[in-house]
Amino acid sequence: MRYILQSVILGSLLLNPLPLLAVDEDLAPESATGLMRHTPIKADQELVVTAHPLATQAGYSILQQGGSAADAAVAIQAMLTLVEPQSSGLGGGAFMLYWDNVNQQLHAFDGRETAPAYADETLFLKQDGAPMKWWDAMVGGRSVGTPGVLAMLNLSQETFGKLTWNKLFDDTINQAEQGFNVSPRLHQLLASNINPGLGRYPAAKDYFFTAAGDPLPVGHLLKNPQLAQSLRQIAKQGVESFYQGEIASQIVTSVKAAEDNPGKLSIKDMASYQAKLRKPVCMPFRAYRVCGFPPPTSGGVTTLQILKLLERFSNEQLQPGTTSQRQLFTQASRLAYADRARYLADSDFVDVPVKALLDTHYLQQRSQLISTDQDMGKAEAGQPDLVLSRADDRSPELPSTSHFVILDKWGNAVSMTSSIEMAFGSTLMAGGFLLNNQLTDFSFVASQNGKPIANRVEAGKRPRSSMSPIMVFDQNNQLISALGSPGGSRIISYVAESLLVKLTSDISLQQSFELPHVVNRNGTTELEAGTSAEQLAQPLQELGHQIKVRELNSGLHGFYRSSGGPWESAVDPRREGSAMGN
Known part of the structure; x- marks a missing residue:
C-alpha cells in the first residue's frame, strides 16, 4: 500500500527585504515562509523525502518503475530545478552520499562547482585591493562556478543506476x-525582494515576474519550455550536451553577457569539469557510526567534531531543549566552527588535516574547554597539526540549498x-535554469597577517561548503538513518x-526536526x-551568552x-517538503 504524507499550512511569517549594499551573515536570504505540520510515514522498503511534493513524486x-536510488536522484534533481528554482538546479552543485547495500559500501560523490581557469586571488578584489561588497560580487557572472551537479548525478547513475538515462527526465519535461x-513559498520569496538582483537581467525578470513587474502570484501556472528543451537534449545526448554542446554555450554566453559584472567561466572550463568520488569521513558516537562528506565541504568534519566533543556528557545533561x-x-x-574557519577547504589544493581534526585524543582535550555553566x-x-600556520577564513556563506533522501527496494540509499x-x-x-553564485563561498581575501587562508580563490578549486549529507549505521554496519x-x-x-537529539534520546x-x-x-x-527557544534568552544570558532572536x-x-x-x-515543518513510501 502506498502512503502519501499530508501537509497542513499553519501560518506564514513576514519577510523583510535584505540590505542592498552589505551582507550581514546574521540574515538568512531564504527566509521563513510558514510552518507545515507533517505526520511521518512508515515504509518497509522504498521511501523518498524531498523539498517539494512534485519532486517527491518524480x-x-x-x-x-524498478529504478535505484541513483536513478531516482536524477529525476528528483531535475524536478527541483523546475519547482524549487531558488534553491538548487542544473546550474549548481551538490554532494551525495550513496549507500551500496549489496556490497555494504558507502560512497561520496562530489559535484561541487569549480573556479574558472582564469580566476585567481584577485577575483573579488576591487582595483584598490579592498574586497568587494558581497552583494556587488554575488549578482552577475563573476560569482558563477562551473556547475557540477549533473556530472555528479551521471557518475553515480552510471555506477549504480538500473534504468536507462533517458527515462529519468520524462516527468520534469512533461511538467515543464x-x-x-507557483507555491506560496516561491511567491513570498519573489515578493520579499530577497535577492535584489533578480530583476536585473531579462531572462530571470521575464520568467519570475508578470509583464507589470509583479512577482508571480500563488497558483500561477508557470511553464518552462526552455528547461524542457534542455532536458530533452540531456536525456537524448547525455551530459556531453550540457558540458560541451549547446547548453554549455548558453551558460558561458549568459555569464559573459552580464556586462555590469561579467564572469570568467569559459567553454574550456565547462568541458573539463569532472565529478569526483571521495572517501567519506566516519566516526563512532556512542553505539553508532556516523558518516559525512569530506572536504571540500566542511559539513562532515565539523558535524562529527560537534558530536564527539559532546560524547562524554550524560543523556540527562543532553536532554532535548533544556538550558543544559x-x-x-x-x-x-x-570549538568546531573555530577549527572549520582555519583548516577546512578543498583538499585537492591545500593540506586539510582531516585525520588530526577527528582524532579522538585531540577532541577529548578540546572537550575539556566546555563548561556547563559559562559561555566560553x-x-x-x-592545533591538531602543529606544522600548519593558517589564518581564519573570511567568506560569507548564505543559504539557498535543498536536501533529499532516498531508499530503494534493495536497501540502497x-x-x-x-x-x-x-x-x-x-x-x-x-x-x-538559474546559475549559481557559489564562488562567493571562497574567502574574498587570500591571506591575513601574512598567513594564507585555506579557502582562498584558486583556478580549478572547489569553494568550501557547509553542506552536510549524513548517514548513520548501527554496530552491525546496517544503515539506520x-x-x-x-x-x-x-x-x-x-x-x-x-543528530545529537535523536542519538541521545527516545524522541x-x-x-x-521540529x-x-x-x-x-x-x-x-x-x-x-x-518558538519556545525564546524562553532560553534569560538563562543563557546569565551564562554569558550574547543573544539574538531571529528566523532560523x-x-x-x-x-x-x-x-x-x-x-x-x-520532514522539516519550516518548508514545503513531503515524503512518499510503501
Missing part, C-alpha cells in the same frame, strides 16, 4: 511543458544536498543538533523566533529506522 515514480502552480543541552551544544559548536566566548582554533548558493543564485539564467538540511553555514548546526527523528533551533557559529547565540529556516529531510522496525520519514 523520485518515487522512478522507484516504482504543462506548467506547475543548549549550553553544551553551543560550546561544542564554538569566542573560541580559538585548536542516497543522502544528497544540492545548492545554487544565494536564493536565486547569481540571478543569471541559461537553458531555463540518512538526513541533511539547507541553511548556509548553519547547516552544520541544524544537522548536528538533530523520533520527526520530533527532533525542535526550535539554537545556533552558535562561534559568535552570537541565535534563538529561533516565534532549516529544511531538514531524513529517515530513521529503529531496530527491527519500519523506516520512518521526517
Whole structure:
C-alpha cells in the first residue's frame, strides 16, 4: 500500500527585504515562509523525502518503475530545478552520499562547482585591493562556478543506476511543458525582494515576474519550455550536451553577457569539469557510526567534531531543549566552527588535516574547554597539526540549498544536498535554469597577517561548503538513518543538533526536526523566533551568552529506522517538503 504524507499550512511569517549594499551573515536570504505540520510515514522498503511534493513524486515514480536510488536522484534533481528554482538546479552543485547495500559500501560523490581557469586571488578584489561588497560580487557572472551537479548525478547513475538515462527526465519535461502552480513559498520569496538582483537581467525578470513587474502570484501556472528543451537534449545526448554542446554555450554566453559584472567561466572550463568520488569521513558516537562528506565541504568534519566533543556528557545533561543541552551544544559548536574557519577547504589544493581534526585524543582535550555553566566566548582554533600556520577564513556563506533522501527496494540509499548558493543564485539564467553564485563561498581575501587562508580563490578549486549529507549505521554496519538540511553555514548546526537529539534520546527523528533551533557559529547565540527557544534568552544570558532572536529556516529531510522496525520519514515543518513510501 502506498502512503502519501499530508501537509497542513499553519501560518506564514513576514519577510523583510535584505540590505542592498552589505551582507550581514546574521540574515538568512531564504527566509521563513510558514510552518507545515507533517505526520511521518512508515515504509518497509522504498521511501523518498524531498523539498517539494512534485519532486517527491518524480523520485518515487522512478522507484516504482524498478529504478535505484541513483536513478531516482536524477529525476528528483531535475524536478527541483523546475519547482524549487531558488534553491538548487542544473546550474549548481551538490554532494551525495550513496549507500551500496549489496556490497555494504558507502560512497561520496562530489559535484561541487569549480573556479574558472582564469580566476585567481584577485577575483573579488576591487582595483584598490579592498574586497568587494558581497552583494556587488554575488549578482552577475563573476560569482558563477562551473556547475557540477549533473556530472555528479551521471557518475553515480552510471555506477549504480538500473534504468536507462533517458527515462529519468520524462516527468520534469512533461511538467515543464504543462506548467506547475507557483507555491506560496516561491511567491513570498519573489515578493520579499530577497535577492535584489533578480530583476536585473531579462531572462530571470521575464520568467519570475508578470509583464507589470509583479512577482508571480500563488497558483500561477508557470511553464518552462526552455528547461524542457534542455532536458530533452540531456536525456537524448547525455551530459556531453550540457558540458560541451549547446547548453554549455548558453551558460558561458549568459555569464559573459552580464556586462555590469561579467564572469570568467569559459567553454574550456565547462568541458573539463569532472565529478569526483571521495572517501567519506566516519566516526563512532556512542553505539553508532556516523558518516559525512569530506572536504571540500566542511559539513562532515565539523558535524562529527560537534558530536564527539559532546560524547562524554550524560543523556540527562543532553536532554532535548533544556538550558543544559543548549549550553553544551553551543560550546561544542564554538570549538568546531573555530577549527572549520582555519583548516577546512578543498583538499585537492591545500593540506586539510582531516585525520588530526577527528582524532579522538585531540577532541577529548578540546572537550575539556566546555563548561556547563559559562559561555566560553569566542573560541580559538585548536592545533591538531602543529606544522600548519593558517589564518581564519573570511567568506560569507548564505543559504539557498535543498536536501533529499532516498531508499530503494534493495536497501540502497542516497543522502544528497544540492545548492545554487544565494536564493536565486547569481540571478543569471541559461537553458531555463538559474546559475549559481557559489564562488562567493571562497574567502574574498587570500591571506591575513601574512598567513594564507585555506579557502582562498584558486583556478580549478572547489569553494568550501557547509553542506552536510549524513548517514548513520548501527554496530552491525546496517544503515539506520540518512538526513541533511539547507541553511548556509548553519547547516552544520541544524544537522548536528538533530543528530545529537535523536542519538541521545527516545524522541523520533520527526520530533527532533521540529525542535526550535539554537545556533552558535562561534559568535552570537541565535534563538529561533516565534518558538519556545525564546524562553532560553534569560538563562543563557546569565551564562554569558550574547543573544539574538531571529528566523532560523532549516529544511531538514531524513529517515530513521529503529531496530527491527519500519523506516520512518521526517520532514522539516519550516518548508514545503513531503515524503512518499510503501
